[in-house]
Amino acid sequence: MKHVLTFLELESGPRVDVTWDGTALSLPEGSNLAAAMLAAGVGVFRHTPVSKAPRSPFCMMGTCFDCLVEIDGVTRQACMVEVTEGMVISQPQELGGQVNEM
Amino acid sequence: MAAAAEASELGLSVTIIDEQPRAGGQIYRDVDKVSPSRAPILGTDYTDGKRLTESLRQSGIEYLPGAVVWAIEDQFRIMYTCEGRGAQIQADRILLATGALERPMPIPGWTLPGVMTAGAGQILLKQSGVVAKKSVLVGSGPLLYLIAAQMVRAGTPPVAMIETQTRSDLGRALWHVGGALRGWRYIMKGLKMLAEITLARVPRYSGASDIAIEGDDAAKAVTFIYKGRERRIDCDIVFLHHGVVPNPQASRSLRISHNWNAAQQSFVPKLDEWGQSDVAGVFIAGDGAGIGGAKAAEQAGRLAVLKIAEDSALLSTQDRDLKAAPLRRELGRELAARPFLDTAYPPYIAALTPDDNTTICRCEEVTAGEIRGYAKLGCLGPNQTKAFGRAGMGPCQGRYCGLTVTALLADANRQSPDETGYYRIRAPLKPVTLGELAAMDDMVQNSAE
Amino acid sequence: METDYVIIGGGVVGLSVAWGLLRRGLTVTVLDGDDGSFRASRGNFGLVWVQSKGMNEPRYARWSQQSAAIWADFADEVADNTGKTIPLEQNGGLDLHFSEETLHATLEKYEKLKTQLDGDYPYEVLGHNALRKSEPHIGPKVVGAILHHQDGHANPLKLLVALAADVRRLGGRVLTGKIVTAVTKPDTFHISCADGTFFSSNKVVLSAGLGAAQLGPKMGFKTPVRPQRGQVLITEKLPKLINRPSLIARQVDEGGIQIGATNEEVGLDDRVTQPGLSGLAAEAIAAYPALARAQLVRSWGALRILSPDGLPIYQESAELPGAFLVTCHSGITLAAAHARLLPDWLEGNDAAPNLEVFSETRFDVS
Structure with a gap:
């Protein structure tokens, strides 16, 4: 995973550990998950089910659904979730490798 | 918030259902939580929002944060989820204050990671104190200057501003300057922001065209034509903005009539002078009723509440009109600068009816060319192209392709946007799990007005 | 012309x-x-x-x-002719049953029809365990299913x-x-x-x-002809969860699970309702419990065209x-x-x- 820091955090506060796609991340407690992941250098949140194109947050206000991630087994909008200790986050499971078996 | 405070004062029982975890909406997002060091960056227009969040706490208003409405049914049952559980509430009247969305800006490369709306950039700053290190702002409009000025204050000015409005747009806008003088405070603020941006030596490219974002897995650069020459500016983050449009999801799902507003280049709900729609009992205030800004939204919200109070026999018609008069004057002042702004900063035309290869539906990855192809197969409206090519079927439910599809079809079929129409919006307004849905069978009902 | x-x-x-x-x-x-x-x-x-x-x-x-x-x-x-694919799968379809009684009542009717069709009605009964082999996500409430080999689904x-x-x-x-x-x-x-x-x-x-x-x-x-409303749900795109289609749910070629459908006599009203959607969701979860965590992305009401x-x-x-x-x-x-x-x-x-x-x-x- 690339960790190019394209964003800067202006302040620092208490942090908690979460898991992102199997690796540990330390994010500000209670912060917006999408913002925290961006600031931690997560560049790609998911790949689209249609063309597998990479995506990351676009609107930050819960309307575009490009920041979808899977949290504890449920697909959620990262920009509408607050960071809590021990969250298990991953790219959403979409249709497997091959397309259109039907 | 303003409407709720007014309503509570007038003796109505009020529940606010807010998708966000804390009050403030998008404009005053997390205003109660913002750190003292960040407040000067965001400015007093933002911190002014505390006035509203405080009024919310003082009055006896029921405030439901983190509550995501996914359906509104007749007379009126409002279905929402909160903390992973489904719930519903009964209300006699509804005031939709669902605000605006950024106008979709489909240009080549706009789906790449690293490309965001300017509003997203601002939310990152307001809510999280997160700023982009190497960004470019693209588009037009006052919000672009606001976020640029805030970025300057935060010590991370944008690498460049690539602006799509032209000198002739400004020339046309000057016709409206008389009206805009009534809204002179906005003009002064705009000039002050521009001065800040100039002082920080942020390069501005006005009248840019042929804008595209380069990159394979992430945005790497923006290319465009400026004064006849091709330019390329490296960056990590691109913030797009060319105006905001009413968020139509809730009002469309209620089948409220909408008309095309040519000045704002968007559909707006049909409302009377109190903000009541043609679905009796449903009021709309704020940007969701047509773009007017945060202060105008307060006045509109209060006006709607006056009408509701009168309908509920808590206010005489005479008192209602008495209270309404100053609100209407204030509203007029707030809206005075709109014609100037709409003309000076029009949408980027190439993003209204994009080139064939440009993706217009981000969710289902449908291109403008495909929509034009479906028009040739006889599709007159967006509901047909939705069935033919899935545009608008994804999780965003057409929020970021609806206006583009309407524009493309109107253009291809030589029909007006009104004749072309818009998506039928149905539940769920936001995704809800099947488990939450199934558990709704036995629900406790609350009541509110 | x-x-x-x-x-x-x-x-x-x-x-x-x-x-x-x-x-x-x-x-x-x-x-x-x-x-x-x-x-x-x-x-x-x-x-x-x-x-x-x-x-x-x-x-x-x-x-x-x-x-x-x-x-x-x-x-x-x-x-x-057109270069446009039409996804079709005809590997049989399922009629899921939550009780032995309904299963047997249906089988009786099928037997009668099979005779009338000179035996050309290829179906078999799958008990819960047999069904589980081909549909690993089937829930414990499903007692069995009728698998009809002439059934299928398309886009x-x-x-x-x-x-x-x-x-x-x-x-x-x-x-x-x-x-x-x-x-x-x-x-x-x-x-x-x-x-x-x-x-x-x-x-x-x-x-x-x-x-x-x-x-x-x-x-x-x-x-x-009269309209009869059928409300239909579709979830987010998911990994393969359902193999054969049934009247309760099918997984479409794009990955979403489609869940249907109500039968309502409500005239020309094609809206969706919370009770309708909740009922369908509950039935689908009873059939495939894993669906409880799936997000509903779209729903719609369509009007069937029914003769008496x-x-x-x-x-x-x-x-x-x-x-x-x-x-x-x-x-x-x-x-x-x-x-x-x-x-x-x-x-x-x-x-x-x-x-x-x-x-x-x-x-x-x-």
Whole structure:
């Protein structure tokens, strides 16, 4: 995973550990998950089910659904979730490798 | 918030259902939580929002944060989820204050990671104190200057501003300057922001065209034509903005009539002078009723509440009109600068009816060319192209392709946007799990007005 | 301009018939409605289905079987012509049961029908454990299922798009935004539209779904069709969870799980309701518990076009000979029959299928 820091955090506060796609991340407690992941250098949140194109947050206000991630087994909008200790986050499971078996 | 405070004062029982975890909406997002060091960056227009969040706490208003409405049914049952559980509430009247969305800006490369709306950039700053290190702002409009000025204050000015409005747009806008003088405070603020941006030596490219974002897995650069020459500016983050449009999801799902507003280049709900729609009992205030800004939204919200109070026999018609008069004057002042702004900063035309290869539906990855192809197969409206090519079927439910599809079809079929129409919006307004849905069978009902 | 046929209604039924006529070298004009028309073709469930059909009328079961048998060939031809794929899977379909009683009651009816069809009704019963082998996500509440080998499912929207393209490619004239107001037959047929345009033809097919209810009586048909609402849900795109389709749920080729459908007599109201959606969600979770965590992304209400006995109606007008009513609620299943077999009946040639039992005379009060 690339960790190019394209964003800067202006302040620092208490942090908690979460898991992102199997690796540990330390994010500000209670912060917006999408913002925290961006600031931690997560560049790609998911790949689209249609063309597998990479995506990351676009609107930050819960309307575009490009920041979808899977949290504890449920697909959620990262920009509408607050960071809590021990969250298990991953790219959403979409249709497997091959397309259109039907 | 303003409407709720007014309503509570007038003796109505009020529940606010807010998708966000804390009050403030998008404009005053997390205003109660913002750190003292960040407040000067965001400015007093933002911190002014505390006035509203405080009024919310003082009055006896029921405030439901983190509550995501996914359906509104007749007379009126409002279905929402909160903390992973489904719930519903009964209300006699509804005031939709669902605000605006950024106008979709489909240009080549706009789906790449690293490309965001300017509003997203601002939310990152307001809510999280997160700023982009190497960004470019693209588009037009006052919000672009606001976020640029805030970025300057935060010590991370944008690498460049690539602006799509032209000198002739400004020339046309000057016709409206008389009206805009009534809204002179906005003009002064705009000039002050521009001065800040100039002082920080942020390069501005006005009248840019042929804008595209380069990159394979992430945005790497923006290319465009400026004064006849091709330019390329490296960056990590691109913030797009060319105006905001009413968020139509809730009002469309209620089948409220909408008309095309040519000045704002968007559909707006049909409302009377109190903000009541043609679905009796449903009021709309704020940007969701047509773009007017945060202060105008307060006045509109209060006006709607006056009408509701009168309908509920808590206010005489005479008192209602008495209270309404100053609100209407204030509203007029707030809206005075709109014609100037709409003309000076029009949408980027190439993003209204994009080139064939440009993706217009981000969710289902449908291109403008495909929509034009479906028009040739006889599709007159967006509901047909939705069935033919899935545009608008994804999780965003057409929020970021609806206006583009309407524009493309109107253009291809030589029909007006009104004749072309818009998506039928149905539940769920936001995704809800099947488990939450199934558990709704036995629900406790609350009541509110 | 005069054509051999004017087809009123450009949904899957009208386009299938148009396609079949065009393939025989006839000239066809299709008059289609607007963006707001009730359109069963874009709201349906997408099954190519045989089981449970025609329990009281073996001819209908047979007609469905005939169509299912030639469906793949028909779809391949349209797909080859247009380069647009029409995903189809015919590996059998399931009728899931939550109680032994309903399972046995259904089996009794199937046995009777099988005899009437000379044994050509290939189904088998899967107990819970056998079912689990092919459907690992099935829930404990499902006691068993009937697996019918002639069942399957398709992508109905891709069929619609491909048909629309191929009808044009074959020279069909498809005009949209046309609301037909009157059909007369001074010598040839004269068809008038609300926008002031009119068309003439030698024959007319009325395949306008619910729109036929108004127009049909003016053309000498009883047209006893009514709307029945079916609410349908679709989830986010998911990894493979369901193999064979059932009337409760199927996984579409794009990955979403489609869940259906209610049967509601509510007139021309195609809205969705929370009780409707909640009920469907609960049933789907009972069948496939893993669905509880899936996000609902879309829902819609579509209006089925039902005759009093649920069977199709194929009727030539006595008042206006040469005008035909073609209506059914299984336009997807019957698409192949409508494209490949029905033209012979419309043309009245020797190969015409016997559609006697589907005539409107069955609704005569005797």
